[in-house]
Amino acid sequence: MPSLTLDEARDRTDLLTVRRMEVDLDLDRGAEHFGSTTRIHLTASRDGETFVDVAPVTLHRATLDGVELDATSLAERRLPVSLTPGEHVVEVEATMAYSHDGEGLHRASDPADGSDYVYGHMFLDAGPTVFACIDQPDLKAPYVVTARAPQDWVVIGNGRATQDADGLWRLRETQPLATYYVSICAGPYVQVREEHDGISLGMYARASLQAELERHAPEMMAVTRASFDYFHSIFGIHYPFDDYDQVFAPEFNAGAMENPGCVVIRDSYLFRGAASDDEVLTRANTISHEMAHMWFGDLVTLRWWDDLWLNESFAEYMAHRCLVAATGYDQAWVDATVARKAWGYSAERSPSTHPVAGSPAPDAKSALANFDGISYAKGAAVLRQLIAWIGDDAFLEGIRDYLGGHAHGNATLADFLGAMQRASSDELDVAAWSAAWLETSGVDVIAVDRQGTITRTPPQDRPADRPHAMDVATYSDGARTSRVELTLDSPSAQVEGLDLAAPLIIPNAGDLTWATPQLDGTTLDALPGQLPQVTDAQARAVVWVGLRDGAALSLVDPRRLVELGEAALPVEDDDSIFSRIGMHLTNRVIRVLLPEDEQDEARARMAAVGEQVLAEAEPGSSRALHAARLIARTTEDVDGRLRPWADGRGLPSGLEGDQDFRWIVLGQLARRGLLDEAGIDAALAHDRTMTGALGALTARAAIPTPEAKEAAWRELTTSRELSNYELVALAAGFWGPADRDLVLPYVERYFADVPAMSGWIGEDALSRVALMAYPSRIVTPETLRLSRATLERADLPQGVRRSMVDAQSELEEALLSRERFAR
Structure with a gap:
């Protein structure tokens, strides 16, 4: 399928404008297909040949100003149209297919009650799978949408939806929208509503998540109201669209999508069980982020x-x-x-x-x-x-x-x-x-030596002259002993006023610029004793992220990060730092950068950190929750921790009945061969939800037997029935057995089987699967050889190529780190 080129887009812009879009959808035709009729009102500036974008299952009829077009001329989503100067109407009637990969009009079934839900995600070029259009971002037009839906469904879209006496939903005409911002959501959604500053605010979720929606809505509405007030105050333009609805949709590919008036958000943000402070902050950030798009992206x-x-x-x-x-x-x-x-x-x-x-x-x-x-x-x-x-x-x-x-x-x-x-x-x-x-790539390395000289080093292969407005701070026994703000606009400079005798010198301590801080040797050696005492969370975060970069670039021994985690995490009181660094240590540093024969001992050290924090944290606190999760990911205490927690015994306060936490534990038991298919089925019987089904898929893929691995791989790479979420869940559990021989044969199969999935999975969804399924834990030259050979293929889908490039880069980092810091 060809992708619209910039030259083609410019030609269409030069030829035509789109004045109005009328879209009629029939969502009451069953679970596989829906009807779509579109009238495109456009004006041509001259004679010209162009095309309408449409990707139907069946094209029933297409007309230009009432004259039939040749439906057989539709090829690769393009319907040719010949225009003369003046106003025209193109009408297209088609049957379309619901998707299961998160693109176009995605339909998901909730196993909790058997209800189906639909959401529209037209980014980046999925609009033609829902309605005929001129699909490029600069040809904006008002949309008038109607939708026929099953009797028990509600419809939400970019304009306020009302239902006629005959059951047809009509959406109020919108402001001009780019095609990729059009969305419609439908199903037996439940809702909460309120009014703020003249804006009707709605939040929607699956019926089975009504309790979660109602529990979380007050906090989410507070963030919504505060964000509106703030953006109104600084932008000087009142919210420029219709009602502001936020739809928490099942199986949504991204975190959220900023469709004007109909923001779609992944419904995992409606936390079923315990939620940590940083998870709630992340959700608040997502809500505010999508609202900012109402001006940046939607309005302009x-x-x-x-x-x-x-x-x-x-x-x-x-x-x-x-x-x-x-x-x-x-x-x-x-x-x-x-x-x-x-x-x-x-x-x-x-x-x-x-x-x-x-x-x-x-x-x-x-x-x-x-x-x-x-x-x-x-x-x-x-x-x-x-x-x-x-x-x-x-x-x-x-x-x-x-x-x-x-x-x-x-x-x-x-x-x-x-x-x-x-x-x-x-x-x-x-x-x-x-x-x-803005127009250069690469990140500069900023270093300060013990003579007070600060240096700025851009990447050798990407030279640039970037001025940095930043700070440098020093710390001793937890106290900041000096801080200097400066603008570094030369390769090096002398920093006056620094306490150069302090144990810690931290460039960019306030994280004011985009740069990698390179810590001097004295600072590196002092970190285990000094960083736990530093009271400035921002400076601690900068140190950790700098060490992540240093380890990735083989400038810092990954063992240093494990040592620092052991020293600093037990007293870390910032939720985001504890959570993100703990995950990075267990998921990347220990299981990828460290040699295999050191990984068990390092995990045991992290499990001990988790036990210490859990014992000292306030019961039911966010800190205790993160500690319990850290233990579940790292402990070898099967009889004292994993089995009792899986059975609901001895759980930390706040985790009683928390099914999401239980699936973490069950996954660890499955990976060790201590939970079989029957045990997973029994667990699923107690959690017949979408999340439970995903947890069961991950656990099944983790079972360390040849039969289980073959079944999981076959399902991952050949099933055309699985959703985007289900594919990612399978990939998440596959590569983790202690016996690597079980999965080694699948390294080569990955590079053949995953690209072939482009025949039935959309680009965005497949790129996520390709990244999750990449054999990054098999850190061998052979994996790298196979990866490089695959990237030489000319037929590799773009999304898969990008995922493989990024994953291969991290594999190369791991191989170099193991070589450089070998013992």
């Missing part, structure tokens, strides 16, 4: 996919800013460091790194390759650098200029830079700043 939309950052970087930055300023989540920037920036730095280390802005996107599919931690986390960090350079008042003035000047239209990097230049001092060259920060 990128003209082409190479400006994806205009959506994501701004929403990422604004959400964290809003949480700190308006919602009481004052540790949001610490969470951003250990969760989001760590993700972005990992993307920067990969061969697939790219600039924040202006990355070539010759076709729509290639844009997905840049939908990563650089567009999100690095972009947000770069915006903080822009603010440090031009000032916050000028930044906000520029934002208001940008949003007001392009409202309900499209914009480019040049438009943004123009607004910032108008708002800033004439002496400042915003274009030069952009060339240094």
Whole structure:
């Protein structure tokens, strides 16, 4: 299937405008198919040949101004159309297929009660699988949508939905929308509603999650209200769309999608059991992030996919800013460091790194390759650098200029830079700043030596001259003994006023810039004794993320991280740091970077940390919850911990009846061969929910027998019935047996079988499966050889290629680390 190219998009923009879209959907035709009739009202500027995008199961009828088009001319989702100057109407009637891979109109069945639910996800180019359209982001148009649905269903969409006497749902006409922002959700959803600042707020969930929705809604509504108030105050434009509905949908691929007036969010955010403080913070961040998109992306939309950052970087930055300023989540920037920036730095280390802005996107599919931690986390960090350079008042003035000047239209990097230049001092060259920060790739290494010299080293293969507005701080026995703010705009400089005798010198301690801090030898040696005493959570987060980078680049022995985790995690009081670093130590450092013969002992040390924290933490606290999860992932105490917890005995306070925690424990028992198919079936009988079904799939894939591995692999790579979530669940359990010989034959099979799945799974879903199923735990030269050979294939799907490139980069890091720090 061809992907729309930039040249093709420009040709269509030059030829036509889309004035109005009318879409009629019939969702009452069973579980596999739905009806779709579309009327595209457009105006052509001249004679020209073009095409309408549509991907039907059956194309029943297509007309141009009432004249039948040749339906047999439809090829590869393109229906040719010949236009003359003036106004036209293209009408297309088709039968479409529901998807199970999270793209288009996804339909999922809830095993808790047998009910079906539908959500629409048109990003990036899935719109034509739902309705005929001119599918490119710069041809925005108002939408009028109707939907016929089963009698017990409700319908939610971009415009307020009302039901006629005959049962037909009509959605109010929208403001101009890009095709990929159109969404419709339908099913027996339950809801809570309230009003705020003239905006009707709704939250929807599956009927089986009604109790969870009602329990969590007050906190989520509070974040929603506070975010609206904050964004109204700084953007100067009231929310520009219809009702603001947030739909917690089953099997949603991403964290959330910012469809105007109909935000779709993964329903795992409606925590069934215990939820930690950092999980609630992450959900709050998601809510605020998607709302920021109502202005950045929805009101003002990128003209082409190479400006994806205009959506994501701004929403990422604004959400964290809003949480700190308006919602009481004052540790949001610490969470951003250990969760989001760590993700972005990992993307920067990969061969697939790219600039924040202006990355070539010759076709729509290639844009997905840049939908990563650089567009999100690095972009947000770069915006903080822009603010440090031009000032916050000028930044906000520029934002208001940008949003007001392009409202309900499209914009480019040049438009943004123009607004910032108008708002800033004439002496400042915003274009030069952009060339240094937005239009270059790579991350600089910042180091401070014991003579007070600070150095800035860009990657050798990606030279750049980036000025850093940042700080350097020193610590001794927990106290900060000095802090200096500076702008580093040269390769090196002398920092005056630092306490150079302090045990810890931490560059970028406030995490004000995008850079990897390289710690000096004295600081590295002092960390186990000193870091646990540092009271500044932001500085601790910076140290940990710097060590992650150092270990990945083979500059720091991964054993140092285990040693520091053993010393610092027992007293770590920031939820995000404890959670994210604990996961990184167990999932990456111990089971990938360390040699196999050292992994059991290192896991035992982490289990001991978990036991210590659990014994000392307040019962039922977030800290106790994280400690219990750490124990469940690492302990070898089968009879004292795993079996009793699986049976519901001796559980920590707050985890009684927590099925999600139970599935973690059951997965560990299955991996050890202590839970068979019958035991998993028995557990599933007590948790017949979507989450329970996923937990059972992961546990089955983890059973360490040849038969179980073969069955799991066959199901993962050949079943066309499994959803996107089910495929990921299988992959999550597959590679973990103690006996690696059980899975070694599947290393080669991965590189043949997973790319072949592109025949029936969408690009976005398959890229996630490819990343999760990659044999990253089999750290051998043979795995690397097979991976490199596969990447030489010309027919590799783009999403799979990007996932393999990133996973292979981490495999190369692990091989180098094991070689460099071999004992």
